[in-house]
Amino acid sequence: MKNNPIVFTLFGNNDCSDAISQALGYSVGKLTVHSFPDEETVVRILTPIQHAQVIFISTLDRPNSKIVSLLFAAKTARELGAAKVGLIAPYLAYMRQDKQFDQHEGITSKYFAEMISEYFDWMMTIDPHLHRWHSLSNIYSIPTQALHANARIAEWLKQHVTNPVLIGPDSESSQWVSEIAKMINAPSLILRKVRAGDKQVHVSVPQIAAYKEYTPVLVDDIISTAATMIATVKQLQVLNLKPPVCIGVHAVFAGVAYENLLQAGAAQIVTCNTIAHVSNGIDVNSVFIAALKLLLID
Numbered sequence: 001m002k003n004n005p006i007v008f009t010l011f012g013n014n015d016c017s018d019a020i021s022q023a024l025g026y027s028v029g030k031l032t033v034h035s036f037p038d039e040e041t042v043v044r045i046l047t048p049i050q051h052a053q054v055i056f057i058s059t060l061d062r063p064n065s066k067i068v069s070l071l072f073a074a075k076t077a078r079e080l081g082a083a084k085v086g087l088i089a090p091y092l093a094y095m096r097q098d099k100q101f102d103q104h105e106g107i108t109s110k111y112f113a114e115m116i117s118e119y120f121d122w123m124m125t126i127d128p129h130l131h132r133w134h135s136l137s138n139i140y141s142i143p144t145q146a147l148h149a150n151a152r153i154a155e156w157l158k159q160h161v162t163n164p165v166l167i168g169p170d171s172e173s174s175q176w177v178s179e180i181a182k183m184i185n186a187p188s189l190i191l192r193k194v195r196a197g198d199k200q201v202h203v204s205v206p207q208i209a210a211y212k213e214y215t216p217v218l219v220d221d222i223i224s225t226a227a228t229m230i231a232t233v234k235q236l237q238v239l240n241l242k243p244p245v246c247i248g249v250h251a252v253f254a255g256v257a258y259e260n261l262l263q264a265g266a267a268q269i270v271t272c273n274t275i276a277h278v279s280n281g282i283d284v285n286s287v288f289i290a291a292l293k294l295l296l297i298d
């Protein structure tokens with residue numbers, strides 16, 4: 001990318017902006033997000049940005065508390081003369097609401113995509129939850145890139161787990177589980193999941209007696225309530241398998257989900273650093289750096 005890219009963070013993600021700045025020489029800009037007593041917000045961009053490529057980095061877990069400031073930041077940058085305004089969202093929210101699950105509700109993944117597309121010129125993220133939407137371009141009207149943590153997870157597994165069998169809790173997970181299994185030459189299984197409510201999940205495990213000597217490794221894109229992982233851990237216990245290593249790309253962990261998963265019997269919980277969490281063990285900043293090197297937006 002030409003034209004002095006300047007990266008800004010709003011709510012943490014400083015490890016990502018620092019890694020990008022170090023690897024690519026981009027400047028790290030300064031901004032403040034001020035809340036008035038009435039809880040309205042003003043974003044002040046303190047670094048000059050006229051004619052610059054501006055990139056905001058904001059992971060979007062707990063999105064409702066972030067989105068107004070983020071959109072104001074993008075609009076402010078444009079009005080202060082930025083040439084282009086891009087968004088790196090290490091975790092992209094609202095992707096799971098990809099159909100009308102109830103006749104009274106809307107498809108909020110589309111509404112969220114429309115807002116982001118109106119305020120930004122481009123967006124990149126890691127492993128967005130693409131299930132019923134097959135591509136971000138189904139709902140985003142700006143150029144987008146869905147990057148993957150697969151290679152980084154495969155590297156971590158090679159270094160830390162002997163004799164793994166990779167297990168995906170549901171059909172969507174086969175897209176990353178099969179890929180990672182191929183990368184490390186390990187067997188993989190995809191389970192069947194039925195979600196009866198926010199925290200009620202049933203999974204059925206196919207014949208896995210042959211894997212008793214293996215280390216089960218559950219891999220999912222999002223761990224939110226952890227109900228999916230917990231149901232799977234319990235099924236593996238019934239089948240007398242070893243306690244599994246649980247890997248999630250995005251450590252959303254609502255409430256005490258992390259503690260519940262540990263208590264359910266996970267041997268280890270490891271996540272990528274798209275959302276800052278004590279379980280972060282797999283660094284994916286290099287994935288953004290590699291993509292930015294190839295980005296041709298002027």
Ligand code: R5P
Nearest residue numbers: 220222223224225226227228
């Ligand atoms: C949905 O299908 C996703 O891939 C994850 O399985 C899901 O988001 C996990 O959510 P939870 O931790 O609440 O079970």
